Every structure is written in structure tokens, then in C-alpha cells.
Amino acid sequence: MHEISIMESTLELASTQARNAGAARVCVITLRIGTLSGVVPEALKFAFQALAPGTLAETGELRIESVPARFWCAACQAEFQSENLLAACPKCQTASRELRGGRELELASLEVE
Amino acid sequence: MPVGQAILDQNDRLAERNRGYFRARGLLVLNVVSSPGSGKTTFLRDTLLRLKGQLRPGVIVGDLATENDGLRLRESGAPVVQITTGTVCHLEAEMIGRAVGKLPADQLDLLIIENVGNLVCPASYDLGEDLRVVLLSVTEGEDKPLKYPPMFQSADAAVISKMDLAGPCAFDRRLALENLGQAAPRARIFEVSARTGIGMEGWIDYLVQQQRAARNRSLLG
Numbered sequence: 001m002h003e004i005s006i007m008e009s010t011l012e013l014a015s016t017q018a019r020n021a022g023a024a025r026v027c028v029i030t031l032r033i034g035t036l037s038g039v040v041p042e043a044l045k046f047a048f049q050a051l052a053p054g055t056l057a058e059t060g061e062l063r064i065e066s067v068p069a070r071f072w073c074a075a076c077q078a079e080f081q082s083e084n085l086l087a088a089c090p091k092c093q094t095a096s097r098e099l100r101g102g103r104e105l106e107l108a109s110l111e112v113e
Numbered sequence: 114m115p116v117g118q119a120i121l122d123q124n125d126r127l128a129e130r131n132r133g134y135f136r137a138r139g140l141l142v143l144n145v146v147s148s149p150g151s152g153k154t155t156f157l158r159d160t161l162l163r164l165k166g167q168l169r170p171g172v173i174v175g176d177l178a179t180e181n182d183g184l185r186l187r188e189s190g191a192p193v194v195q196i197t198t199g200t201v202c203h204l205e206a207e208m209i210g211r212a213v214g215k216l217p218a219d220q221l222d223l224l225i226i227e228n229v230g231n232l233v234c235p236a237s238y239d240l241g242e243d244l245r246v247v248l249l250s251v252t253e254g255e256d257k258p259l260k261y262p263p264m265f266q267s268a269d270a271a272v273i274s275k276m277d278l279a280g281p282c283a284f285d286r287r288l289a290l291e292n293l294g295q296a297a298p299r300a301r302i303f304e305v306s307a308r309t310g311i312g313m314e315g316w317i318d319y320l321v322q323q324q325r326a327a328r329n330r331s332l333l334g
Contacts (some may be wrong), residue, residue: 004235009120009123010120013122037236086259095294106117108313
């Protein structure tokens with residue numbers, strides 16, 4: 001359950017950003033979470049509900065954009081998305097050694113007022 | 114308003130600081146992860162014993178509670194710092210930065226970090242290591258890599274431990290290697306038993322060779 005500590009960091013970052021922008025309230029926090037990040041979106045939402053009270057995001061909303069795992073297939077010279085998170089190219093079955101996306105754990109944007 | 118900031122930015126920065134500290138000393142640093150009970154401590158203790166006369170290792174070991182693993186590893190004669198994390202399910206870069214100060218870093222050329230037994234949470238935290246080593250034992254089943262893609266995907270080396278039990282467990286070696294190939298495509302694979310010594314020589318050679326590469330990187334600045 002490292003989602004709790006990840007949400008703590010998120011709320012800290014969001015509050016700092018909001019204060020720097022002169023805002024008093026965080027209305028929407030949008031995160032980009034890769035499917036290979038090792039973080040479970042549902043657990044993040046649970047952590048948000050538990051931790052948001054008492055912060056600038058108390059009445060705010062958490063939105064999570066899922067970022068799919070993307071690999072580069074050197075044999076096909078093409079990128080492919082992986083639903084099962086494994087590195088096998090769907091066309092030629094070669095295991096890719098190059099991950100191009102899917103590990104994101106990012107505070108993408110904020111709506112503040 | 115757009116932000117575009119890594120949530121673990123602070124950890125990533127501290128990890129980079131650790132990396133700089135390690136690199137300046139020519140230290141090879143391993144982050145060893147596995148599920149609880151896969152034989153990490155036994156494997157590492159045997160590794161430490163076999164490295165005698167070849168490399169000078171130090172160890173940082175993380176557990177939620179008890180100093181038992183630290184005590185077992187200390188039997189090898191290597192300096193060991195035990196971190197007890199309380200309820201935290203993984204090690205973070207900041208903990209490593211503090212712990213390494215308790216080791217005679219200038220007299221070492223290999224630092225082994227034994228992470229908390231957990232195949233999920235440690236995947237997200239860079240510690241500043243050169244190599245991420247994931248361990249799985251033959252008793253855990255061949256499909257372990259398919260169940261924990263984030264951890265296996267990031268592995269530089271995968272060690273299949275307790276190979277002496279492969280027979281009694283009806284371990285399907287071919288299937289396990291196939292699964293590793295898909296979940297951990299970048300990983301060098303080692304099949305070992307710390308108890309019988311099978312495969313340990315190849316693993317030790319790998320460490321010596323990787324250490325040499327780390328030292329050369331350090332000399333090149």
C-alpha cells in the first residue's frame with residue numbers, strides 16, 4: 001500500500017503549486033499513471049479520500065488518466081501497446097527490450113481557484 | 114493549469130544524489146527485490162562468503178521489523194546496516210542516503226541493498242542503484258513474473274533461487290524462462306541454489322565483471 005505515501009506526495013505538490021499560484025482551493029487534480037508504474041488507481045482514489053480532508057484539495061476531485069505500456073519492436077520497427085504488460089510484440093512475438101511508456105507517475109495538471 | 118511533475122520527484126532527486134555518491138567511489142550498487150520467503154538473505158549471505166578475496170561488499174538490509182536478516186548477513190564478516198521501516202513497505206532513496214553514512218563506503222567496491230520483501234511497492238522507488246536484481250524461488254511457481262510486471266520489467270538481472278528444490282516442486286524450467294523472457298526482457302538470468310552452490314559461480318563472475326565496469330565508469334568521470 002505505497003499508494004498512501006504517493007498520495008501524500010501528490011497532495012503536497014498540489015498544495016505548493018496552488019499556493020504559488022495564489023489559489024485558496026484545489027478543485028481538480030489530474031494524474032497520469034502508467035499501467036507499469038506499480039501503482040493501483042483504485043488504491044490512489046481511496047488514499048485521496050482518506051488524506052484530502054484538511055488540505056487545499058479537501059473539496060476537490062481526483063482524476064486519473066491511465067497511460068498504456070508502450071514498447072518498441074526492433075524487428076518490426078514499430079511501437080506497440082501492451083495490454084497484458086508483457087513485452088512480446090503482438091505481430092512477431094519478439095520480446096522487446098525497449099519500454100517507451102507506461103511507468104509514469106505524474107501530476108499532470110491542476111484546476112485551482 | 115499544467116504541472117507535469119513526477120510525483121516521486123523528491124525521491125528521484127535523492128536517488129540521483131546517491132548515484133553520484135556511489136559513482137564517485139566506483140561502487141557497484143545492487144537493489145535486490147523479491148517476495149517474502151524467496152531466499153534473499155540465504156542467497157546474499159552465500160554471495161558475500163563467495164566474494165571474499167574478490168570484492169569488498171557492504172550491505173544495507175530493509176525489513177519492517179527485527180534485525181534478524183542483518184545478523185545473518187553479518188556472519189559473513191561484511192559490514193551490514195539494518196533499516197527497520199516500521200510499516201513502510203519499501204525502501205526509499207532518503208533511507209539509503211542515511212544508511213550509507215554508517216558504512217565504511219570508501220573501503221567498499223560493492224553495495225548490496227536487500228529491499229523489503231515485496232514485489233509491488235519497491236518497483237516505484239529508485240534508490241540510486243546500478244542494477245535491479247529480482248529473485249524468485251522455484252517454490253513460488255513459474256508464473257510469478259507474469260503476476261508482477263512492473264517489478265520484473267525493470268529488472269537488470271533475475272535470479273531463480275532454490276534450484277535444488279526444482280525436482281520436488283515439479284518446477285517447469287522452460288515455462289519459467291519463457292515467462293521471464295516476456296516479463297523481464299532486459300534481465301540476465303541466473304539459476305542458483307545457495308544450499309548446493311549450483312549456479313553461484315556464474316553469478317559471482319557477473320558481479321565481478323559488473324563491478325569492473327562500474328569502476329571504469331567512475332575513472333572516466
